[in-house]
Amino acid sequence: MSVIQVENLTKDYGDRRGVFGVSFEINQGEVFGFLGPNGAGKTTTIRHILGFIKPDSGKTYVNGIETWGNAHNTNRDIGYIPGEIAFPEKMTGMDIIKWLGELSGAKNLDKAKEVLDLLQLKNAAANVKRMSKGMKQKIGIACAFLHDPKILILDEPSSGLDPLMQDTFTELLRRQKAEGKTILLSSHIFSEVEKTCDRVAIIKQGEIVTSFHMDEIKRPKFKTFKVKFSKDGESRRIANEKLNFAEINHEKNRVRITVLDAQIKGLLKTLSAYEIEYLSETKLTLEQHFMKFYSTQSSGGAV
């Protein structure tokens, strides 16, 4: 059974803002990346999963229970880091952790302290009002982990952290994943998603435009090779071969060829008849994949 299920979720705020027919499922132990720029509908979807807002149509479930109207039950297993963390006034970091621990029925605060140690936040006893963005974020992360929840819903969790700390946080996520936690990670930091997620959905203007396994990006069945020739005219000569060209550039005397893994031997055989300066694999990154869906945005917004 899926741990988090979003079923045909629609919430229309007008002016094409909101979410429209969003559906996805996250299975036990899976890390699901939710990728999209600000205003694409990531946070709106998350608010539904936490039971903060009522869908116009469609439903969201956590552990098979509808979240709207049952959030006090479904949130028990959830650790949540909001996109923009705001804490109650006049409280110290430690006060907040203690208070939320009490509200969550946590037996002790060991987990929270562990996270604070890992993120190297030393003065959690300071008033949150005087804390920097990064420090607040660390408190927020500790709050999300304090009751050792089975599900983590993280809305841009590493915003405000310096690059070093972002790496530490990624490591923390990997550990959680190893413990079998189910994680929804909303982010626009590609490296973070690339390193942790099993599956990714890209959301654009409130609709999911594609979803895929990270394996398809990391270990695609297709490979693309860039070939640069050392002898003039070679690019024109090879263009006559029966190959799948991703790019032919006569000016620079080079081509990009996409082949199935099984065809690599054949490609090498063909290439042996040409004068080659270098051969390199062009790896598909998540960012490139993402840009395929977003690069058209300026020209009318169609996918």
Place this chain on the structure above:
Amino acid sequence: MFSKPLFKKTIKDNYKLWLGITAALTVMLVLLLVMTNSVINNPDIGGRPNGGGGGGMSINLVLEQFYTMFAMLLGMIYVIITANKLIAAQIDNGSMAVLMSRPVKRNQVSVTQAVYLFGSIAAMFSVVMGVGLAVIGATGLNIAIGGFMLLNLGIVLFFLSISGISFLASCLFNVSSKSLLMGAGIPVLFFLFNMLAGFSGMAEFMELFKYLSLNTLFSVSDIMAYSTNLIWQFIILFAVGAGCYTAGIWYFKKKDLPL
């Protein structure tokens, strides 16, 4: 229906204003009663022991001044600020997200905050009443104990209705400015209409204003005279208060929280 951790935090967040207003009201009442007592017992300005009419000073007039001016104004300040802070301000600044993402029911949150708001008002006037009774006992002022206690019950019922309106406003709106527009605007209008109604001696139509204000339902002279009007006056104040609190709790349960 109630969250102890939330209640503890709410007390911590709001007790300072409560203490300040309660202390101010208590000090004012003590001063007024002691001054009245000394005027009444001072034969130089024509006071008669226990006569109540010394120097034109009527004890009922003093109580009227205290309850319809000081208690109403300071109480309103407390209610307006606190009601907004309890719900709407926490949605406005987003800090309610850390609370609502925990295993708490919407009703638990709203009922806990409502209990604090009304409970703190009841506690405020219990303190005022307790100190007032002590001063009356010590000075031997000629004030009917029953009437004085009824006066405090009346002001608590009055603030049940006023705080109900402010609480409802806090539940209805997600931004403080809107919550305050209703939650402060209506009580302030009531207060002003009540003052305008006081000019009914000058022009008859001014009396119409008394029907536009809940404040007229708290009448010191009616209470001290044990008027039968009290019954429906108190019933209306209670009904408005209970209705507004219930509506606020109901609406908070079903509304979208933009957290």
